[in-house]
Amino acid sequence: MTRAWSPESWRELPAAQQPDWGDPGALDLALKELRNQPPLVFAGEARALKAALGAASRGEAFVLQAGECAESFDNLSADSIRDQLKIILQMAVVLTYASGLPIVKVGRIAGQFAKPRSSANELVGGLELPAFRGHMVNDIDFDPVSRRANPKRLLRAYHQSASTLNLLRAFTKGGFADLNKVHMWNQEFVAASPQGRRYEDIANAIDRALRFMAACGINLTSDVSLHQVDFYTCHEALILGFEEALTRQDSLTGDWYDCSAHLLWAGERTRQAGGAHIEFLSGLKNPVACKLGPKATPAEVLELCERLDPDGEAGRLTFIARMGAKAVREALPPLVRAIRDSGRPVLWVCDPMHGNTFTTAAGVKTRRFEDIVAEIKGFFAVHELEGTFPGGVHLELTADEVTECLGGGDDILDNQLVASYRSLCDPRLNGNQSLELAFELGELLQAWAAPVRSE
Ligand code: PEP
Numbered sequence: 001m002t003r004a005w006s007p008e009s010w011r012e013l014p015a016a017q018q019p020d021w022g023d024p025g026a027l028d029l030a031l032k033e034l035r036n037q038p039p040l041v042f043a044g045e046a047r048a049l050k051a052a053l054g055a056a057s058r059g060e061a062f063v064l065q066a067g068e069c070a071e072s073f074d075n076l077s078a079d080s081i082r083d084q085l086k087i088i089l090q091m092a093v094v095l096t097y098a099s100g101l102p103i104v105k106v107g108r109i110a111g112q113f114a115k116p117r118s119s120a121n122e123l124v125g126g127l128e129l130p131a132f133r134g135h136m137v138n139d140i141d142f143d144p145v146s147r148r149a150n151p152k153r154l155l156r157a158y159h160q161s162a163s164t165l166n167l168l169r170a171f172t173k174g175g176f177a178d179l180n181k182v183h184m185w186n187q188e189f190v191a192a193s194p195q196g197r198r199y200e201d202i203a204n205a206i207d208r209a210l211r212f213m214a215a216c217g218i219n220l221t222s223d224v225s226l227h228q229v230d231f232y233t234c235h236e237a238l239i240l241g242f243e244e245a246l247t248r249q250d251s252l253t254g255d256w257y258d259c260s261a262h263l264l265w266a267g268e269r270t271r272q273a274g275g276a277h278i279e280f281l282s283g284l285k286n287p288v289a290c291k292l293g294p295k296a297t298p299a300e301v302l303e304l305c306e307r308l309d310p311d312g313e314a315g316r317l318t319f320i321a322r323m324g325a326k327a328v329r330e331a332l333p334p335l336v337r338a339i340r341d342s343g344r345p346v347l348w349v350c351d352p353m354h355g356n357t358f359t360t361a362a363g364v365k366t367r368r369f370e371d372i373v374a375e376i377k378g379f380f381a382v383h384e385l386e387g388t389f390p391g392g393v394h395l396e397l398t399a400d401e402v403t404e405c406l407g408g409g410d411d412i413l414d415n416q417l418v419a420s421y422r423s424l425c426d427p428r429l430n431g432n433q434s435l436e437l438a439f440e441l442g443e444l445l446q447a448w449a450a451p452v453r454s455e
């Protein structure tokens with residue numbers, strides 16, 4: 001059966017995880033206003049990301065997809081955007097330096113405002129209220145007014161995404177991401193740590209390499225790749241009315257692009273091949289991704305390929321495996337083999353966060369740094385065994401000095417989690433843990449890229 005795709009064809013199918021917006025008039029009004037807003041990203045940029053992801057699917061690049069679990073309306077500042085960019089740039093430097101591979105940088109930023117939930121409601125002390133679904137939908141405080149879904153939030157999410165993206169464009173194209181500024185990306189509290197000092201060694205080596213090239217007569221000022229960075233945005237395409245309203249027809253090609261971000265993904269809870277989310281993503285020309293948990297089967301994964309990438313276009317489809325450290329070595333191989341044997345050019349990315357979340361005895365949601373590292377190691381080992389490419393990682397992190405994940409060099413303990421737990425949703429790696437993870441990952445990448453290069 002072929003259904004004619006249109007930006008609204010998802011409406012004919014079951015759509016999981018959609019809030020009850022209450023007043024339909026208010027929702028229609030908000031969506032109408034959204035449809036009149038300018039696009040946030042452009043089709044040409046989405047095509048450039050698709051090409052970069054295609055290179056990663058062939059082992060010629062590595063993807064660093066990272067940022068917030070849930071962005072906040074209460075935390076919009078130039079400093080927070082700059083710091084988030086800094087830590088991603090720092091990690092990318094570490095990875096490039098270790099592996100010699102280009103790093104494709106994709107932020108969970110400028111649009112990551114909606115969350116899927118395991119239950120629609122939350123029960124506290126006998127009171128039952130709708131669950132918090134991200135600032136695009138409602139607010140986190142546990143009272144009836146905060147938890148009511150408010151369509152005006154869709155517009156606020158759009159406007160915050162626009163100002164965030166505006167600053168990201170200025171930072172990445174206007175000098176801040178210049179390779180001569182590598183030292184500036186080291187945050188003060190990170191700089192004093194062992195990984196901060198290790199980063200300084202790399203930054204010094206880069207300085208020396210730049211001076212060496214300049215001394216050899218190479219004109220370093222004219223090469224934009226030393227002074228600017230391509231930085232892409234992504235988020236989970238969860239609230240389909242919002243995504244539909246930002247889907248526009250490209251004037252050059254006539255194709256449809258969701259202009260809310262460069263890359264959109266379907267989450268573990270919304271990836272049903274016959275559901276509304278996959279229908280929506282199927283007709284876009286953006287690169288798209290799909291999360292896969294440990295229960296995903298080879299048949300499901302092949303069906304998702306058929307729905308999302310029937311033409312087998314490199315860079316179009318990314319599978320983000322989030323299996324958990326314990327399950328990855330058993331659950332991932334059958335899926336990787338099915339794709340490999342089908343000859344499809346899918347990109348494999350490892351999300352070592354969402355399969356490793358647990359709640360402590362004191363009721364705090366957390367993840368262990370060692371589990372995160374273990375899942376990444378398992379992911380690399382599976383690809384090595386199957387002769388396929390470990391194409392990237394997908395992380396939840398902040399540059400801030402938070403205490404949300406256990407372990408790492410600072411060895412954050414159970415009883416320290418409450419000291420600075422600021423996430424609206426899932427626990428994030430802090431600046432130190434993120435940089436430490438980049439060094440671990442750099443070693444894995446170095447070991448992996450060296451034989452590939454010498455072939
Ligand atoms: C997320 O990426 O924040 C998320 C909810 O992931 P998943 O769909 O994999 O559970």
Ligand code: CO
Pocket residue numbers: 069070354396425426
């Ligand atoms: Co999350």
